[in-house]
Amino acid sequence: MFDGLKDKLNSFREDVEETAEEAADDADEPADDVDESTASADAAETEAADAESVAVDDNDSDDSAAAAAAETDAETPSSDESDSDDADDSSSGPGTLKRAAAFATGKVIIEEDDLEDPLWELEMALLESDVEMSVAEEILDTVEETMIGETRKQVETTGELVERALHDALVDVISVGQFDFDERIAEADKPITIVFTGVNGVGKTTSIAKLSEYLADRGYSSVMANGDTYRAGANEQLQQHAENLDRKIITHEQGGDPAAVIYDGVEYAEANDVDVVLGDTAGRLHTSDDLMSQLEKIDRVVDPDMTLFVDEAVAGQDAVMRAQEFNDAAAIDGTILTKADVDASGGAAISIAYVTGKPILFLGTGQGYEHIEPFEPEELVDQLLGNDE
Amino acid sequence: MVLDDLGSSLRGTLDDLRGKSRLEEDDIQEVVKQIQRSLLEADVEVDLVMELSDSIKGRALDEEPPGGTSARDHVLKIVYEELVELVGDSTELPLESQTILLAGLQGSGKTTTAAKMAWWFAKKGLRPAIIQTDTFRPGAYDQAKQMAGNAEVDFYGDPDSDDPVQIARDGLEETEQAEVHIVDTAGRHALEEELIAEIEEIDSVVDPDTRLLVLDAAIGQGAKEQAQRFEEAIGVEGVAITKLDGTAKGGGALTAVNETDSSIAFLGTGETVQDIERFEPNSFISRLLGMGDLKQLSERVERAMEETGAEDDDWDPESMLEGSFTLKDMQKQMETMNKMGPLDQVMDMIPGMGGGMMDQLPDDAMDVTQERMREFNVIMDSMTDHELEEPRSISASQVERIARGSGTNTERVNELLEQHKMMDRTLNQFQGMGDGDMQRMMKKMQDGEGGLGGLGGGGGPGGMM
Numbered sequence: 001m002f003d004g005l006k007d008k009l010n011s012f013r014e015d016v017e018e019t020a021e022e023a024a025d026d027a028d029e030p031a032d033d034v035d036e037s038t039a040s041a042d043a044a045e046t047e048a049a050d051a052e053s054v055a056v057d058d059n060d061s062d063d064s065a066a067a068a069a070a071e072t073d074a075e076t077p078s079s080d081e082s083d084s085d086d087a088d089d090s091s092s093g094p095g096t097l098k099r100a101a102a103f104a105t106g107k108v109i110i111e112e113d114d115l116e117d118p119l120w121e122l123e124m125a126l127l128e129s130d131v132e133m134s135v136a137e138e139i140l141d142t143v144e145e146t147m148i149g150e151t152r153k154q155v156e157t158t159g160e161l162v163e164r165a166l167h168d169a170l171v172d173v174i175s176v177g178q179f180d181f182d183e184r185i186a187e188a189d190k191p192i193t194i195v196f197t198g199v200n201g202v203g204k205t206t207s208i209a210k211l212s213e214y215l216a217d218r219g220y221s222s223v224m225a226n227g228d229t230y231r232a233g234a235n236e237q238l239q240q241h242a243e244n245l246d247r248k249i250i251t252h253e254q255g256g257d258p259a260a261v262i263y264d265g266v267e268y269a270e271a272n273d274v275d276v277v278l279g280d281t282a283g284r285l286h287t288s289d290d291l292m293s294q295l296e297k298i299d300r301v302v303d304p305d306m307t308l309f310v311d312e313a314v315a316g317q318d319a320v321m322r323a324q325e326f327n328d329a330a331a332i333d334g335t336i337l338t339k340a341d342v343d344a345s346g347g348a349a350i351s352i353a354y355v356t357g358k359p360i361l362f363l364g365t366g367q368g369y370e371h372i373e374p375f376e377p378e379e380l381v382d383q384l385l386g387n388d389e
Numbered sequence: 390m391v392l393d394d395l396g397s398s399l400r401g402t403l404d405d406l407r408g409k410s411r412l413e414e415d416d417i418q419e420v421v422k423q424i425q426r427s428l429l430e431a432d433v434e435v436d437l438v439m440e441l442s443d444s445i446k447g448r449a450l451d452e453e454p455p456g457g458t459s460a461r462d463h464v465l466k467i468v469y470e471e472l473v474e475l476v477g478d479s480t481e482l483p484l485e486s487q488t489i490l491l492a493g494l495q496g497s498g499k500t501t502t503a504a505k506m507a508w509w510f511a512k513k514g515l516r517p518a519i520i521q522t523d524t525f526r527p528g529a530y531d532q533a534k535q536m537a538g539n540a541e542v543d544f545y546g547d548p549d550s551d552d553p554v555q556i557a558r559d560g561l562e563e564t565e566q567a568e569v570h571i572v573d574t575a576g577r578h579a580l581e582e583e584l585i586a587e588i589e590e591i592d593s594v595v596d597p598d599t600r601l602l603v604l605d606a607a608i609g610q611g612a613k614e615q616a617q618r619f620e621e622a623i624g625v626e627g628v629a630i631t632k633l634d635g636t637a638k639g640g641g642a643l644t645a646v647n648e649t650d651s652s653i654a655f656l657g658t659g660e661t662v663q664d665i666e667r668f669e670p671n672s673f674i675s676r677l678l679g680m681g682d683l684k685q686l687s688e689r690v691e692r693a694m695e696e697t698g699a700e701d702d703d704w705d706p707e708s709m710l711e712g713s714f715t716l717k718d719m720q721k722q723m724e725t726m727n728k729m730g731p732l733d734q735v736m737d738m739i740p741g742m743g744g745g746m747m748d749q750l751p752d753d754a755m756d757v758t759q760e761r762m763r764e765f766n767v768i769m770d771s772m773t774d775h776e777l778e779e780p781r782s783i784s785a786s787q788v789e790r791i792a793r794g795s796g797t798n799t800e801r802v803n804e805l806l807e808q809h810k811m812m813d814r815t816l817n818q819f820q821g822m823g824d825g826d827m828q829r830m831m832k833k834m835q836d837g838e839g840g841l842g843g844l845g846g847g848g849g850p851g852g853m854m
Binding site: 124127128129130133199200201202203230231232233234235236237238239240241244285286287288312314315316317318319321322339341342347348367 | 426429430431432434435494495496497498525526527528529530531532533534535536539578579580605606607608609610611615632634635636637638640641660
């Protein structure tokens with residue numbers, strides 16, 4: 001998973017590097033402009049003269065001089081503008097002075113123009129990885145904000161700078177509200193009720209079976225309650241899983257009240273000292289008002305300790321919409337992302353975490369019961385940015 | 390529905406071109422950007438989006454708009470043609486004996502689609518059978534069996550077997566009497582080599598006439614790789630898009646269609662077996678671009694007219710065209726409109742009314758209109774036959790009586806009378822028209838001049854709406 005995005009991000013890094021290199025070459029010319037303009041400027045602009053003298057000093061590596069030059073720029077924005085009007089009509093970004101100062105001190109300033117193409121590339125990369133558009137734009141804004149006007153020493157590569165900006169932006173989005181699932185299970189009063197929600201065919205039932213096995217591996221008993229009283233074959237499906245795994249299952253007739261089934265599951269768990277109740281629900285599209293209010297009712301009646309939203313890694317732009325709607329109907333605590341082995345680019349993880357503000361907890365990675373993995377956001381971001389070697 | 394948003398955002402951009410006769414490169418750049426954005430938001434694959442937008446841009450710059458064509462129409466035409474080119478026709482499915490193989494990812498909706506298709510073929514007078522070969526997913530057999538029951542079609546499966554190929558072979562024999570064989574398969578994805586090999590084997594045993602790839606409308610960029618792999622393995626002749634009743638745009642299906650050089654066969658729009666539509670490329674793209682869907686509209690009108698007319702022998706729509714438009718006619722018209730379905734759906738099919746214009750109306754405009762029509766109906770129920778026949782003779786005191794009788798107020802009654810007058814005037818303009826004139830009227834409506842006059846609306850937000 002995520003290989004596509006990784007490749008794209010690498011090429012983005014190279015792009016920025018290139019444009020920044022060009023910018024560095026260009027820096028010669030504005031420096032000349034500044035010489036001329038400062039020569040003709042008012043005597044009052046002594047700071048500007050300072051900047052010139054730094055430029056004359058040529059590659060002064062003294063840090064304090066560099067800091068002074070940078071301050072100069074910040075203190076006299078109006079003189080900057082008048083200067084650039086006279087001498088340089090193309091400077092929309094940092095003023096010529098700042099650029100000159102940066103050049104003199106061996107730095108390059110990243111400007112909006114330098115970023116335009118690489119950012120477009122990055123947006124395409126994120127979209128190609130199924131990151132939802134508004135989420136992608138948010139990430140881009142963060143990266144742009146961090147980078148524009150940023151000076152860097154020429155010894156520091158632009159790549160490093162980009163990487164930091166991207167890393168921060170992605171970590172921001174994806175590591176939202178992360179909690180330790182195992183710990184929460186360990187600490188909570190038993191029985192713990194977990195209800196699974198999501199649209200049709202994303203893999204709720206399979207995830208329940210997998211999670212039941214995951215819990216068993218950690219010493220917890222669980223009972224499955226089939227709240228999907230709608231879909232044909234739903235009872236048989238969960239029953240088969242329960243049989244395979246030797247778990248107890250609570251079912252009602254097809255067409256019964258889903259809340260009642262899960263409630264029975266809870267009662268069974270209390271009576272029999274079972275640690276976890278895994279409550280399945282029927283897949284539903286978030287556009288169905290009836291089914292969404294049914295979900296609200298289940299949430300109200302069962303009042304689960306945890307609600308896990310299940311969605312698939314192959315989902316595209318719509319992931320955001322449905323995560324939002326499900327979260328609204330029955331507030332979720334986290335997400336299980338299934339079919340991560342189908343080799344989608346994993347953008348859905350980023351989108352869902354971003355829009356719900358709730359963490360991705362598990363990845364479903366295959367059809368076997370053991371194919372469930374805890375999700376590690378930092379690991380993912382490092383992997384994305386190629387730091388895993 | 391699919392790509393609905395492309396419609397509105399595109400129309401917004403295209404509207405900026407209104408009144409321009411020449412296209413500047415900047416204009417086109419802006420339109421192309423909007424198209425890219427909309428397509429990407431609809432989950433169309435990035436490379437395909439770039440390809441499409443490049444060729445739209447190229448053509449918009451190179452091709453001279455034909456004389457008298459506005460820049461907006463020119464671009465619209467190009468976008469339309471490019472999309473038609475991509476979507477192509479609906480997958481050909483002759484109404485005769487055939488075998489169809491379904492393939493797709495886990496959870497994409499194959500089993501449900503199999504039952505829906507079976508139902509669809511049964512409605513067309515053929516005898517279908519579903520053969521369920523998914524031996525992997527627990528409950529698959531039971532699900533398929535029950536859904537086949539819902540669709541009232543033949544079914545074959547073997548819950549005790551774990552050999553899908555054998556089941557497929559047996560199933561074809563066992564359901565020999567059926568005319569259409571729909572073979573359902575277990576979900577699998579491109580990287581599961583063993584399962585891909587398995588479906589290749591099923592394919593060779595079944596030897597289907599058509600292989601359909603079943604895709605969830607919500608699938609993202611991954612659609613490309615999946616479609617490629619299935620195309621390589623068994624060859625894909627068509628795509629069925631499922632779960633279109635959600636908010637997903639289904640752009641992944643366009644990707645798949647492009648990748649497999651195939652077409653769209655069916656759209657799934659709900660959970661019961663009846664919730665299936667045959668894909669109609671023209672309707673789809675026309676509505677997408679806000680050009681209206683006259684064909685579907687006229688069919689609906691005809692059907693509704695028949696239903697209304699059949700119930701009431703007294704009513705003679707012809708008399709309307711002879712110059713005597715009474716309140717009774719108006720009532721009938723409103724009834725007819727009601728029978729055509731929800732107003733917003735109907736409006737969407739009217740050229741110039743759908744899309745762009747609908748977007749400008751407040752969300753509840755249609756509810757308000759429908760509410761008003763109901764109110765008018767109540768008012769008319771409080772009128773005497775004579776008043777209905779001769780609305781012009783209604784005096785102020787009568788208006789008061791009618792208002793009291795219908796539980797409304799005189800203002801409303803007068804509004805109704807105004808509305809009738811306006812419709813009467815509109816209708817008079819169209820009197821004595823032949824078929825050719827009818828087209829001119831449609832054209833007029835398209836240009837946004839005529840409004841809904843002939844159909845019982847009041848023309849523009851000030852009247853009926």
